[in-house]
Structure formats: structure tokens, C-alpha cells
Amino acid sequence: MNEKTFRAEVAGWMTEHLTGEFACLRHRGGPGDEEAFPALRKAWEQELASGGWIGLSWPEAHGGRELPLSLQLAFHEEYVRAGGPGRTGHIGETLLAPTLIALGTPEQQRRFLPGIRAGREFWCQGYSEPGAGSDLAAITTRCWQEDGVWRIQGQKVWTSLAHESEWIFVLARSTPGSVGREGLTFLLVPLAQDGIEIQPIRQMTGEAEFNAVFFDGAKTDAGCVVGAPGDGWRVAMALLGFERGASTLGQQMHFIHELQLVVDVARGNGAARDPVVRQRIADAWIGLEGLRHNATRMLSSAESSRPRPETLIYKYAWSNWHRDLGQLAMDVLGAAGDLRSDDDAVRRLQQVFFFSRADTIYAGTNEIQLNIIAERALAMPR
Amino acid sequence: MVSDKPQTGTILTMENGVLLSDEQLVLQETAASFLAEFGNARKPPSEDGELWRRLCELGWPAVQVPEEFDGLGLGAVELALLMEEMGRRLLRSPFLASVVLAQTALLHAADASARARLLPGLATGERRATLILAPGMVWAPAELPIRVRRDGAGWMLDGSALQVLDGDSADLAFVAARFDDGSAGLFEVGADAVGLERVPLSVWDETRPQSAWHFRGVRLEASGRIDTPQLLDPGLARTVAVGALHLAAEQVGGAAQCLDLSVAYTKERLQFGRPIASFQAVKHRCAEMMVKLETARSAVRGIAARVDRLDDGALQRDCAVARVLATDAYRFCAQEAVQLHGGVGFTWEYDPQLHFKRAQWGSGWFGGASAWREQVAASLLDAA
Numbered sequence: 001m002n003e004k005t006f007r008a009e010v011a012g013w014m015t016e017h018l019t020g021e022f023a024c025l026r027h028r029g030g031p032g033d034e035e036a037f038p039a040l041r042k043a044w045e046q047e048l049a050s051g052g053w054i055g056l057s058w059p060e061a062h063g064g065r066e067l068p069l070s071l072q073l074a075f076h077e078e079y080v081r082a083g084g085p086g087r088t089g090h091i092g093e094t095l096l097a098p099t100l101i102a103l104g105t106p107e108q109q110r111r112f113l114p115g116i117r118a119g120r121e122f123w124c125q126g127y128s129e130p131g132a133g134s135d136l137a138a139i140t141t142r143c144w145q146e147d148g149v150w151r152i153q154g155q156k157v158w159t160s161l162a163h164e165s166e167w168i169f170v171l172a173r174s175t176p177g178s179v180g181r182e183g184l185t186f187l188l189v190p191l192a193q194d195g196i197e198i199q200p201i202r203q204m205t206g207e208a209e210f211n212a213v214f215f216d217g218a219k220t221d222a223g224c225v226v227g228a229p230g231d232g233w234r235v236a237m238a239l240l241g242f243e244r245g246a247s248t249l250g251q252q253m254h255f256i257h258e259l260q261l262v263v264d265v266a267r268g269n270g271a272a273r274d275p276v277v278r279q280r281i282a283d284a285w286i287g288l289e290g291l292r293h294n295a296t297r298m299l300s301s302a303e304s305s306r307p308r309p310e311t312l313i314y315k316y317a318w319s320n321w322h323r324d325l326g327q328l329a330m331d332v333l334g335a336a337g338d339l340r341s342d343d344d345a346v347r348r349l350q351q352v353f354f355f356s357r358a359d360t361i362y363a364g365t366n367e368i369q370l371n372i373i374a375e376r377a378l379a380m381p382r
Numbered sequence: 383m384v385s386d387k388p389q390t391g392t393i394l395t396m397e398n399g400v401l402l403s404d405e406q407l408v409l410q411e412t413a414a415s416f417l418a419e420f421g422n423a424r425k426p427p428s429e430d431g432e433l434w435r436r437l438c439e440l441g442w443p444a445v446q447v448p449e450e451f452d453g454l455g456l457g458a459v460e461l462a463l464l465m466e467e468m469g470r471r472l473l474r475s476p477f478l479a480s481v482v483l484a485q486t487a488l489l490h491a492a493d494a495s496a497r498a499r500l501l502p503g504l505a506t507g508e509r510r511a512t513l514i515l516a517p518g519m520v521w522a523p524a525e526l527p528i529r530v531r532r533d534g535a536g537w538m539l540d541g542s543a544l545q546v547l548d549g550d551s552a553d554l555a556f557v558a559a560r561f562d563d564g565s566a567g568l569f570e571v572g573a574d575a576v577g578l579e580r581v582p583l584s585v586w587d588e589t590r591p592q593s594a595w596h597f598r599g600v601r602l603e604a605s606g607r608i609d610t611p612q613l614l615d616p617g618l619a620r621t622v623a624v625g626a627l628h629l630a631a632e633q634v635g636g637a638a639q640c641l642d643l644s645v646a647y648t649k650e651r652l653q654f655g656r657p658i659a660s661f662q663a664v665k666h667r668c669a670e671m672m673v674k675l676e677t678a679r680s681a682v683r684g685i686a687a688r689v690d691r692l693d694d695g696a697l698q699r700d701c702a703v704a705r706v707l708a709t710d711a712y713r714f715c716a717q718e719a720v721q722l723h724g725g726v727g728f729t730w731e732y733d734p735q736l737h738f739k740r741a742q743w744g745s746g747w748f749g750g751a752s753a754w755r756e757q758v759a760a761s762l763l764d765a766a
Contacts, residue, residue: 263762263763266763267763272763272764275756278755278756278759278760278763279752279755279756279759281759281762281763282702282754282755282756282757282758282759282762283706283755285758285762286702286703286706286707286755286758287707289681289700289703290677290678290680290681290703290707291677292684293677293680293681293683293684293685293703294676294677294680294681296680296684297680297683297684300401301401309672309676310676310680312672313672313673313676313677316669316673317673317677367662367666369669370662370665370666370669370670371662371665371666371669373669373672373673374665374666374668374669375665377669377672378641378645378665378668378669378672379645380645380648380649380659380660380664380665380668381649381656381657381659381660382660
């Protein structure tokens, strides 16, 4: 399919559908703004599904469209350009589904993929624990088989969108006494049950996008283990490997939008006359161009199996760029940035300022990212 | 023409990919192995002529020259690859002055007869040219140090260019000079011209020789003016921007070498009974070098792949990106290389000091990073 035609198709569909009751969702939702219209955004997921826009990367045999990376990316760009809201279903669609397609049983694929594809079932990720952050393999949540079901005991934390989800995938220790990466099992667990309690975690912004999830003898079916029991680490890592897909690269469209808001504010309030602000805005634009070129290079080498430098540096590079943008945005806003505002641009920039502090912590802190670069790309000793 | 406005651009397309072709990979490997063996940063300048002859045999000065002028007709990607490898080995040669700058000025600002007359000799490398603009290789017509006036049918040049890049080895220079009415022209001046005095300068970065050129009534024939007047301004602005891009490629190569040297050294160096490369404080410095270096490399490769298709505004913005990212990366990597080598990093014997000097050299020429940033800022903030 021709990319230009495809882009026009996406843009046309978005114009036609992101309207009426959905119009208020434009540029809303996503990290830092997850409390915006949660119910309506779920309805929007179903609208997207009806347009055939979920599962673009999945194989056709699993109900996907099997589009090449270039078109997946074109979709994400046009989606954001049109103001498409932050996705509620992205964890299921872009992380769990590819994992089930690669490592799940046919029964699991039949059971779970249609709900994700239809925008009806939402997922969250149960990896981190209070004692297992950067050192993920230190998890202590336990699981065991009992009367033909699996039971789970323990606590997960930083669970994005657990309160909006039906399911959680959980990494838990199935071999008593095991340590590290051994003896772990990857389970799919329904959240609506007596053995699970979800407590919101109020974050710096005052909102609660993350949760603590407590498991007290929670249960799930025997058929809800992905991979073999004890092989959970491999499954969990395979899932993380899907994190750098087209949707991650598509986030640069959000960055362009945010930088444009900074430019607009600076022009409006006179900050654009400050020579130091001018240098910083130019640096932000130059840095974003650097990220874009790096992402293009990642795409060009997407088929390469070896971890490449442009891929290994990417998370550190974008998260630090984004954090700097948040600071720049507030400096450009000046005293007006003190006020909680209903103005779309001001609210968005304030969210960037606060939420970008999390960007350099989640999905591998800055410090862990630098370790990864040094050890994998530069082969420096542990 | 690609006009790449930040708020509307399609941000990523596979067509802009930066995978190298097989031919480009061969060129890169050839350059890398040749320069690893013959790099002259620590050899006496008396051998530079012989090295230049070898580079010419490899055809490098002909890379970007169109085939109609006896060139290879390749593009900016190939030129940038060569610059990257040369930067890695701190090559001391007139390549930047003669190939990157003088050829580019001819291609974009000169008239047809000057191109036909001068490009073949520069493509073979038989003749070496340099370019004289405003100080620091900036295109600023009001600040040109050389003045020109009519002299009968010819021209008369006066003034001093205080820092001419590779001015001592050059056989000729293309000199941008200003008239009393504020307009400018581009002139071809032989190094042996009567009234021209060349004074070699003592420089910190000995891989980047410079001379002062004093023009005292240098008379040229009518044909000594070589520009097409309406191309002069855009052509020389483009020359500086493209020069900054290729300098950025060279800086990426230098930064890569700083990182490689640092990783190799810290893996070898034992303290507290273990390689210092195993300490996180050391690892994190190296990893940060890689982040800056690879981001700059991505930008330089991506921009080189499209530079010939960019309109003037997009070209200036793109080259600002390469310029700022690569200058910053090289300075950072050179400074970190000195630090990570510990005591020996401060010695003459180890290479980090050479890169430290080259990195500083590069941040002062072709317009400083702050000037490039201001240009970007103006395009973002001052548009109507």
C-alpha cells in the first residue's frame, strides 16, 4: 500500500470520527493526563477498533492487518497529528498481544486477542515490586498451583492504569527458595476478584495513574500461564523487547506538538525576546531533530538482530530531552506557570514538566540505561 | 526540495533511512584501514605531501565532483564518510579546505567557465585550493577582510586574512572580497601572486595548519573574478552550511575515537584490583559519550543523505542540527577522554590531548554553536 494514500486514509478517518462526543478528547490522555475522560476514552478505543486501527502490526492470522513498520509508523504520526487521545489499550495491544502471538498457546491467543483487538479488554503490567525496581529479578510475589488453579500472593507497584483494566500480567516466583531470574512464572490474572485489591498512588501532579496491586491468594486458571512455569523471566523480557515498536517512535509527534506549544507561548508572552530562552528553544528543536534522525536510523536497521547503539541510547536520549523540555516550558511560562490552568496549552506543558520527571525513572532509570549502554554496546565489564 | 518545518513535517520515513549501500561500506572500510595505517597526526609535516599524493591515488578529492569535470559524481554521504574516518585519525591534510570548501564554493557560486577550468585540477588533487571568507569561515559579506576595486580591465585586492585554513600548502585560494559599495565577489588568487605574502602561523592544533595571507595590491586579470553574481550570496551561504555538515562528520569520527580509546584504556587499567571500566562512575561517563556521539552520528548521516535536496532555509536549519550536536559531542568526548585516561590523559604521548585541541578548534570555526542556535531560534520564533 502506498504510504501517502494510507496517511490520507488515516487522517480522513480521524477527522470524521474524532468529533461530536469524542471532540473533547483531542490531545488528551496519555502519561501525565490519564485521568482525563477515562470512560469516554474506552469508548474511543472501541471506535478505533471499528475502524480497523487496532492490531496493525499483528499477523492477519490473529486478526491483525500485518502492516509494514513504515505504515504502522505513518498511522501513529497521523493519529497524533490529528490530536488522537492517549491510548488506554496500548499495553494490551503493543506489549501483551505480540508476546501471546510469539509465546502463547493457541487457546490463549483465541481467548485474549479478540478482546484486545475490539478495544473491550484492557491490560496492565505487574512487574515492579516495592523491593524490586531496577533489580526486577528480586521479586518476591509468589505463585503456586492448588486445586487446578494458580494462586498468587504478594504485591506489585507502579501499575499504570490497573484501575481501568480487566487483566494484569504478573511475574511471580513459582519455585520456593529460588533467586534471581530462575523459578519465575508469567501469569495472566483477572483483576475483578476478591483476592486482589487495587490502591491508587497519588503522584506529584496530584493525580493517580499508578497503583499498588495487592494479591492475597488471588487465583487464575491453569491455562493462564504463558510459556512454561519457571520460564517467566524469558517471557517477561520478550515482552519488554516489544516496547520499542512503532508506537514508541511515534511519540516524537507528541514531542513536536509540545515544542510547538512552547514556541507559541514564548511568542505570545515575550519570552521569545530573551536571548537565553532563544538559545534553549533552539537547543530543544535541535535535540528533537537528533532524536528523529536517531529513530529513522533505528527503523532502517530494524531487521538487525544485534542490539545497535542507536537503539540502546534511545530511551536515555528521549527521556532526558523530554525532561529538559518540561523545564524549558515552565521557564517560558514564568509566574503564570504557578497557576493550575484550564488552558489546553498551559495544562499540557505543566503535565510535561511534572510527568517528565517520571520519564527518566520508569522503564529503566537513567542509571540503569547507562549501565545497559556500557555493558551491551561498549562491552565494559560488570 | 524538502522544506522541513517542525510543526508540519512528516517526521519519519523509511526513505530517509541511513543504511549504507555496499559501495559506501567498501569506501568506509577502505578509508578506515588506510587511515589507520597512514594517519599522520604524529608524523612530521614534511611527509604530508606524500600522504596527499596517496589520497589522490585513492580518488578521494574527486568524490563529490561531477563526472563532467573528471570527478566520481558521488554525493554528500560519501564525502561525510571520508570526513568521519579522517576525523577519527586526526588527518592533517588540505582535504577540508580544498575538497569540502573550495570545491563546494565552485559548484555553488562560480560561473560555468571557472568550474570547467578549475574543478578537474581540484578533483585529481593536483592543485590544492583554500577558501577565504570572513574570519572563522563565516559567510558575512560586511565582514570580509579583503577589499577589491576595479583596476583597468582587471581587479586589485588589498587587506589581510589573518587565519587562512591550510593556507601554506594551498596552490591557490578562492577569495571573497568586498567592494566599496558593499557588494562582494569571488576571486581566484594564485599562491604565487605578486603582492601576496603568506605567513605560517603557530597553532595549538597542529593537525589544522593556518597561515596569514596579506594582500598588498594583488592585481588580477578580468577573468580572476569567478562568481556568478546572483549565486554568490546563496552559494557561499550554502558552502559554509555544507562545510559545517562535513566538519560535523569529522567531529563524529573524532568523538568515536575518543570513546574507543577511553573504553580500551579503562578496560586495561587496573586499580583496586579490577579494571576501572567496571566502576559505574567510569561506565556512565562512557555511556554518556555514546549517547551524544551516536545522536550526532544519526543526525549527520540522515542530513548528509538529503542535503542535496534541501532548499536554503531547510539546509541552514539541518546544518545547524549537525553543527550543534557534533560540536557538543566532540568537545564532550574529548574532555571525557582526557579525564578517563587519568594522569596519562594529560600527557603529550597519549592521543586524547590531540582530540581535545581538534575539538576546540572545530568549535570556533564555521560560526559558533550559539550563532547557529540563534539562526534556528529566529526561524522558529520570529516568523510572521
